[in-house]
Amino acid sequence: MQVENSALARAREYETKQQKLRDAAVFPIFHLRSPAGWINDPNGFSLYEGEYHLFFQYHPYSAEWGPMHWGHAKTRDFVQWEYLPAAMAPDQDYDCEGCFSGSAIQDGDRHILAYTSVCFEKQEDGQTKVCQTQSIAAGDGYNYSKQNGNPVIGAGQLPAGSDPENFRDPKLWKENDIYYIIAGSQDRDKTGRILKYASRDLIHWTFEGILFRTTEKIGRMWECPDYFKLRDKQVLLISPQDMQAKGLEYHCGNGSVYFTGYEENGAFIEESRGCMDFGTDFYAPQTLLTGDGRRIMIAWMQSWDIQNYPPEFEWRGMMTFPRELSLQGHTIRQAPAREIEQFRKNKVRYDNFCLKEKTCFADIRGRVIDLTVQIKKINCSSVEIRLAKGGGHYISIEYDAAKKTIIFDRKYAQCIRDIVNERKLNLNPDRDTVTMRILMDLYSVEIFFNEGEKTLTSLFFMDLQHDDIEFIPYGGSCVLDIEKWDINI
Numbered sequence: 247m248q249v250e251n252s253a254l255a256r257a258r259e260y261e262t263k264q265q266k267l268r269d270a271a272v273f274p275i276f277h278l279r280s281p282a283g284w285i286n287d288p289n290g291f292s293l294y295e296g297e298y299h300l301f302f303q304y305h306p307y308s309a310e311w312g313p314m315h316w317g318h319a320k321t322r323d324f325v326q327w328e329y330l331p332a333a334m335a336p337d338q339d340y341d342c343e344g345c346f347s348g349s350a351i352q353d354g355d356r357h358i359l360a361y362t363s364v365c366f367e368k369q370e371d372g373q374t375k376v377c378q379t380q381s382i383a384a385g386d387g388y389n390y391s392k393q394n395g396n397p398v399i400g401a402g403q404l405p406a407g408s409d410p411e412n413f414r415d416p417k418l419w420k421e422n423d424i425y426y427i428i429a430g431s432q433d434r435d436k437t438g439r440i441l442k443y444a445s446r447d448l449i450h451w452t453f454e455g456i457l458f459r460t461t462e463k464i465g466r467m468w469e470c471p472d473y474f475k476l477r478d479k480q481v482l483l484i485s486p487q488d489m490q491a492k493g494l495e496y497h498c499g500n501g502s503v504y505f506t507g508y509e510e511n512g513a514f515i516e517e518s519r520g521c522m523d524f525g526t527d528f529y530a531p532q533t534l535l536t537g538d539g540r541r542i543m544i545a546w547m548q549s550w551d552i553q554n555y556p557p558e559f560e561w562r563g564m565m566t567f568p569r570e571l572s573l574q575g576h577t578i579r580q581a582p583a584r585e586i587e588q589f590r591k592n593k594v595r596y597d598n599f600c601l602k603e604k605t606c607f608a609d610i611r612g613r614v615i616d617l618t619v620q621i622k623k624i625n626c627s628s629v630e631i632r633l634a635k636g637g638g639h640y641i642s643i644e645y646d647a648a649k650k651t652i653i654f655d656r657k658y659a660q661c662i663r664d665i666v667n668e669r670k671l672n673l674n675p676d677r678d679t680v681t682m683r684i685l686m687d688l689y690s691v692e693i694f695f696n697e698g699e700k701t702l703t704s705l706f707f708m709d710l711q712h713d714d715i716e717f718i719p720y721g722g723s724c725v726l727d728i729e730k731w732d733i734n735i
Contacts, residue, residue, distance in 0.1 A: 290350030626722030636712030
């Protein structure tokens with residue numbers, strides 16, 4: 247399959263040139279990052295011909311959001327990524343304003359991509375409005391061609407009361423020789439919902455109904471749906487826009503929410519819900535099923551409202567480290583994909599260390615680490631862990647023992663912008679111990695609390711020589727088990 251499209255060929259040539267000019271030392275070590283310019287949502291996270299492919303929203307020409315392309319990378323171990331040439335560019339009348347988010351499946355020997363095609367359409371009143379439709383492309387893992395007859399799902403297939411300007415992010419799967427798509431949608435009254443479509447040939451699609459909506463308002467528009475089974479439950483992931491805070495469970499702005507339940511008569515019935523991540527930088531998660539049956543999730547490690555990349559960085563955007571999902575009761579638990587353990591070196595361990603005062607360990611430090619801390623026998627008001635410490639700068643994780651609350655704070659991380667720096671979350675009040683597994687990779691931290699019952703993800707940009715780790719008890723003492731590994735790629 248030859249690339250004949252000039253827009254795509256130009257993007258491929260540009261990103262290749264840019265990658266050769268960049269200093270690899272400034273990039274994160276084990277997180278997928280932008281090969282050139284800007285990235286946001288993960289797209290098309292899928293298993294194809296024995297390799298895991300990830301596409302992503304991509305503007306190669308600048309470090310700002312722009313006309314969306316699909317960037318492309320693949321991996322066998324979720325740690326080491328091979329960057330491939332861009333897969334799609336906005337080059338058709340129906341997608342000239344962008345190839346927005348979507349998904350992918352293997353179908354025979356074809357790799358099928360479903361994406362949102364965006365253009366402007368002139369209305370009867372003379373006004374021009376955004377039009378979002380759903381389109382299909384297919385390829386061989388390297389080159390992709392857009393399907394004749396695109397877009398395959400348009401405004402005419404929306405249910406009554408829908409807003410055609412907010413209809414996007416198709417999740418595609420195949421079941422019993424029938425293709426299904428769900429997509430995020432918005433009512434004209436600005437309420438989110440998930441629509442479902444079916445096809446036998448990827449060309450002709452039928453509206454099946456509204457898969458899910460709630461009477462309780464959760465944001466205004468539901469983006470990036472994912473739909474899959476965990477154990478005996480059906481799981482729906484959504485990323486609502488314009489959410490309002492609800493205690494410590496949801497924060498304002500864009501969030502990511504999961505629902506567990508079951509499907510009945512074509513509708514998803516909710517049994518429980520929860521927040522996917524409590525940090526400042528997590529959005530638009532997407533999952534795949536591995537060859538050995540694990541459900542793996544990856545997300546954009548950034549927020550639309552909080553952007554604090556240093557101005558000298560000529561690139562923007564990273565993904566979270568892939569996470570294994572499991573279900574305990576109605577709670578989704580997350581853990582770093584186990585493949586990271588193959589790259590752990592230089593183990594350091596302290597068991598039953600009595601923390602009575604501010605303490606740094608000479609052999610527990612670093613910016614590219616896998617660190618697990620268990621706090622037990624807590625006879626103090628709170629315990630603080632300071633990471634990436636140096637020159638008066640650090641990021642902080644503090645456990646309030648009375649409130650059973652975590653306070654994360656990055657305001658001392660050389661931050662020069664008036665942005666959100668603090669997040670709080672509640673831990674299980676019935677537990678007498680707290681376990682934190684911390685993945686840190688130069689500019690990011692991902693924290694998994696109590697075996698992944700809750701997570702918190704945040705970016706921070708500090709001088710790379712700041713790598714001390716400090717433990718501080720307040721108002722008493724506690725006992726720590728500490729295990730630290732370097733990650734060596």
